[in-house]
Amino acid sequence: MDSLLVYVVLAAVLLLVLVVGAVALVRRRGTSVVEVTPRSSPQPVETATEAPAVEAPAAEPAETTVGVLEREVPEPAIGRLQRLRARLARSQGAVGRGLLTLLSRSDLDEATWDEVEELLLTADLGVAPTRDLMERLRTRVKVESAGDPAGVQRILREEMLALVDPAMDRQVHAQRQGDRAGVVLVVGVNGTGKTTTTGKLARLAVASGQGVVLGAADTFRAAAADQLQTWGDRVGAEVVRGPEGGDPAAVAFEAVAAASASGADTVIIDTAGRLHTKTGLMDELGKVKRVVEKQSPIDEVLLVLDATTGQNGLVQARVFAEVVDVTGIVLTKLDGTAKGGIVVAVQRELGVPVKLVGLGEGPDDLAPFDAEVFVDALIEA
Numbered sequence: 001m002d003s004l005l006v007y008v009v010l011a012a013v014l015l016l017v018l019v020v021g022a023v024a025l026v027r028r029r030g031t032s033v034v035e036v037t038p039r040s041s042p043q044p045v046e047t048a049t050e051a052p053a054v055e056a057p058a059a060e061p062a063e064t065t066v067g068v069l070e071r072e073v074p075e076p077a078i079g080r081l082q083r084l085r086a087r088l089a090r091s092q093g094a095v096g097r098g099l100l101t102l103l104s105r106s107d108l109d110e111a112t113w114d115e116v117e118e119l120l121l122t123a124d125l126g127v128a129p130t131r132d133l134m135e136r137l138r139t140r141v142k143v144e145s146a147g148d149p150a151g152v153q154r155i156l157r158e159e160m161l162a163l164v165d166p167a168m169d170r171q172v173h174a175q176r177q178g179d180r181a182g183v184v185l186v187v188g189v190n191g192t193g194k195t196t197t198t199g200k201l202a203r204l205a206v207a208s209g210q211g212v213v214l215g216a217a218d219t220f221r222a223a224a225a226d227q228l229q230t231w232g233d234r235v236g237a238e239v240v241r242g243p244e245g246g247d248p249a250a251v252a253f254e255a256v257a258a259a260s261a262s263g264a265d266t267v268i269i270d271t272a273g274r275l276h277t278k279t280g281l282m283d284e285l286g287k288v289k290r291v292v293e294k295q296s297p298i299d300e301v302l303l304v305l306d307a308t309t310g311q312n313g314l315v316q317a318r319v320f321a322e323v324v325d326v327t328g329i330v331l332t333k334l335d336g337t338a339k340g341g342i343v344v345a346v347q348r349e350l351g352v353p354v355k356l357v358g359l360g361e362g363p364d365d366l367a368p369f370d371a372e373v374f375v376d377a378l379i380e381a
């Protein structure tokens with residue numbers, strides 16, 4: 001009987017050991033699942049256990065349903081004017097405030113006028129517009145409001161507004177024209193912001209309820225079409241692209257055909273950056289335009305200029321205008337420079353209005369250009 005009891009106790013102990021062992025094993029397996037999942041992450045387990053729990057389920061459906069779940073609703077044009085004002089006041093305001101301070105001095109001597117001139121020139125207003133503005137300011141300030149800051153501000157506002165010319169037609173002609181889509185061609189030298197502007201413009205069009213097709217006529221690098229594709233996917237615009245190294249004119253033609261087939265309202269064609277001095281590349285751009293025009297008129301040719309390049313932009317503008325009949329200027333990177341005077345200089349040079357301004361790298365950092373908002377942002381204290 002005693003030995004039986006010993007056997008029973010031994011069996012119970014064995015059972016207990018087995019149960020404890022099994023529980024430990026199961027627990028271990030549980031943690032190992034968490035440890036394996038974040039293998040790609042070099043983070044320590046503590047943070048990694050949190051990361052995959054959030055990321056893993058979110059990442060998978062996003063990849064398979066891209067363009068549906070992640071489609072964005074862009075900001076409408078109206079809200080952008082306020083941002084235009086704020087950003088411009090930040091980047092250009094110092095020039096305007098400097099002018100006001102100088103012109104409000106009761107003893108406006110020659111040295112002060114020299115400072116005014118210097119300020120205008122460093123803001124990239126250009127030599128001829130600076131000379132004209134100086135002349136008008138000299139006469140008016142002396143006669144109308146010497147030493148009166150409010151009067152000076154009024155005069156400066158009126159004169160600057162006249163220079164920027166509020167009467168110019170700044171509408172971007174991208175809308176449907178009867179039974180065909182509006183066609184926009186985007187051109188410029190390398191890195192000015194053409195692709196970004198094309199993407200931002202697509203967002204503006206989508207925000208106003210238009211169906212958009214994008215043409216990736218920068219066939220030099222596959223990455224260029226990918227960049228545009230990303231913009232298209234975000235707002236649900238169809239992107240027409242061709243093989244790397246293919247004929248950009250063919251892609252542009254196809255994009256217009258696709259817009260016509262799908263009944264889209266707007267087709268925006270992004271082109272490769274090219275130096276205005278390279279004749280072969282400029283000829284190629286001329287061909288893109290001619291080929292598209294075999295199928296549809298082009299409603300808008302937007303030249304994208306980087307505001308930070310200053311007067312160099314004027315030389316580019318002249319050549320592009322000759323080759324493709326530029327109808328509007330997009331001045332990008334105005335957020336990063338106080339040289340807003342280039343607006344006046346380029347409009348004078350080409351007789352073509354600045355229609356849009358780029359105010360940052362964010363997807364909705366493109367605003368319609370508004371002469372009054374621009375001037376007010378410059379000179380309001």
Ligand SMILES: Nc1nc2c(ncn2[C@@H]2O[C@H](COP(=O)(O)OP(=O)(O)OP(=O)(O)O)[C@@H](O)[C@H]2O)c(=O)[nH]1
Nearest residue numbers: 190191192193194195196273332333358359360361
């Ligand atoms: N700060 C600022 N950056 C901008 C603006 N517009 C474009 N950029 C930046 O400028 C860089 C070049 O932009 P892209 O759109 O690739 O220029 P691109 O003209 O298409 O360049 P290529 O096709 O290589 O000729 C990117 O880093 C953009 O984010 C702007 O208004 N403000």
Ligand SMILES: [Mg+2]
Nearest residue numbers: 194195218224
């Ligand atoms: Mg590009």
